[in-house]
Amino acid sequence: MQRAINAVEEMDRPDCDPALLERTYAQFPLVNRFVSGWRQVYVALIRPALPRHRTGTILDIGCGGGDITRNLFRWARADGFEVRVVGIDPDPRAHDFAVRAAAKAGTDPTLLEFRRASSSDLVALGQRFDVVISNHVLHHLGPVELAGVFADSERLARTVAIHSDIRRRRSALLFFGLATLPLGGSSYVRRDGLTSIRRSFTTDELSRVVRPGWHVHAPGLYRNLAVWHAQEATS
Template sequence: MQRDTIGIEEMDRPDCDPVLLERTYAQFPLVNRCVAGWRSVYLKLVRPVLPRNRTATILDIGCGGGDIALALLRWAQADGYSVKVTGIDPDPRAHDFAIRAVAVAGLGPGELELRRAMSAELVAEKQVFDVVISNHVLHHLDPMQLAGILADSQLLAGSLAIHSDINRRRSALLFFGLATAPLAGSSLIRRDGLLSIRRSYTTEELAALLPRGWHAHAAGLYRNLAIWHAPQRTGQ
């Protein structure tokens, strides 16, 4: 199946239906719990690099409705870590929804910060986080944007960067289409999700695009991880 490089997801359009967009953000937590696999990524990759002797920091690039950022915060806290998570998204609609969603989560001050920003802005601020992640962002980007976010991630990540996305397969279209049929018409989940699959990379395609120091990992049948580990400093 050839990759779709032309299609534009409805939620990326500035004039998309605001009611359907709100419902889509509201359905993200359920869909991500079912298909994104972040619990496993947290246990296998994120948790092992979090520091115990200070507050750990995590950055979620393109955080959307904020559900992944909130999940990472809660998992790390449940494991006894002091942690601060920052979620950034340049889309004002996503930012506004995330602010409202997090407001009802009962968080303490400073635990989760949400900003309407792009990764380059944080690089300009010389910020550094222990772990940098994104979910379902890479397939939205053109080649120059993809190279930019990977370069920014290396500057922002003190220990680890992980970008998780879909592994494009025909069977993914079939299974996702069937599973989300009840949501058709109620939100953009099904329509945009099917296009997301077609726009995503195979593991081999992703590996060919990654710069030196990164590697592509197939996490199950339908997930790709682009992973970068910060080089060990001399004397450590």
């Protein structure tokens, strides 16, 4: 199955239906819980990278409605870390949803913060974070933006950068299509999810587009993880 690089996700259209988009952000937590595997990534790669002697920092690039950002904040706090977690998204609709969801959850906006920004905005401000992550962002990007996000992540991450995305396989279309039948017309989750699978990389393809120093792993059947360790880059 060829990569459908020209297929456009509905949620990326500025004039898409606002009610469907709102429900898409609202349904992301459900999808992420079943397909994204961030709890395992948190335990294996993020928790060991957080400092105990000072406030740790995590950046979520392209955070969408912010559910993974909120989960990372919650897990790190439950493990006794002092953390500040920042979720950025250039799309004002995503930013607005994430801010409202965090307010509803009652989190302190100085510790869990959402900004309407791109990774390059934060690089320009000279910001650094112990851990930099993204989920389901890589397949949205064209070649120039993709190279930019990898380069920005290296500048922004003090310890580790982790980009997780869907791995393209024909069977993923079948399983995701069946599993999301009930969500059908209520949001863009099903339609955009199927487009995302067709836009996503195989593990070999992703290995060819990362910069030197990045490692691409394939946990499970349907995931790619691109990981960069600052220590390796400086040793």
